[in-house]
Amino acid sequence: MLSTSTRKLIRSLSVKKYREQEGLFIVEGIKMVEEAIRSDYTVKAIYAQDASLFPDAVLVSQEEMSGISQLKTPPPALAVLEAKNEDTDCHLPEKGQLYLGLDSIRDPGNFGSIIRIADWFGIKAIYASPDSVDLYNPKVVQASMGALFRLRIIYTDLGALLTQTDVPVWGTLLEGESIYQTDVSDMGIILIGNEAHGLSPLLRQKMDRALFIPPYPLHASGAESLNAAMAAAIVCATFRRA
Secondary structure (H helix, E strand, O other), rough: OEEEEEHHHHHHOOOOOHHHHHOOOOOOOHHHHHHHOOOOOEEEEEEEEOOOOOOOOOOOOOOHHHHHOOOOOOEEEEEEEEEOOOOOOOOOOOOOEEEEEOOOOOOOHHHHHHHHHHHOOOEEEEEOOOOOOOOOOOHHHHOOOHHOOEEEEEEEEEEHHHHHOOOOEEEEEEEEEEEEOOOOOOEEEEEEEOOOOOOHHHHHOOOOEEEEEOOOOOOOOOOOOHHHHHHHHHHHHHHHHH
């Protein structure tokens, strides 16, 4: 049986203030817990509804799991992990590698999905502006499907970063040139803008090329744009075909 203090602690980790205060975050689901165990993160505790899932887990009832889970359907297992200090050590992009730069990505589902996409396409690292959503937000963690354990995410001033690098800088804009008609290279840093406002004026000035993902047919009326994660997937796939 879980103590009241333990339940309160785990529930509090849904809030950024308490995640930072405690230096902890949670992952939910068997696959995510397995990913966490294989990673270089420190697993503080595992809670499971079935003792056979994880030998060292604290056995809890379905009701208790419902009380500590952030998901609508309680998972079979949940783990509390020690958060790493926010990665702000801005290592400059290396030539010959492909990176993503996320400008004010606020939606946790988009952010987590982009991490998963970057992991799939072998992106070297993700640079994120400091006002982007917190990496350990439960929705970011779940949407990443474990990719956050394998990929380096660096929170940094993107404008300053781009001033110091000489790798190609690509940006996604509605007024850019068609990505399908552009000779892209399998290197550089690809900028993905805020869900509502796109890339900031400062970052637009620092781009070498602006890319546009055209709809089909070209002038069709419909959705105004793709969300950030969809755009990231198409752009990464196109660059990896280069």
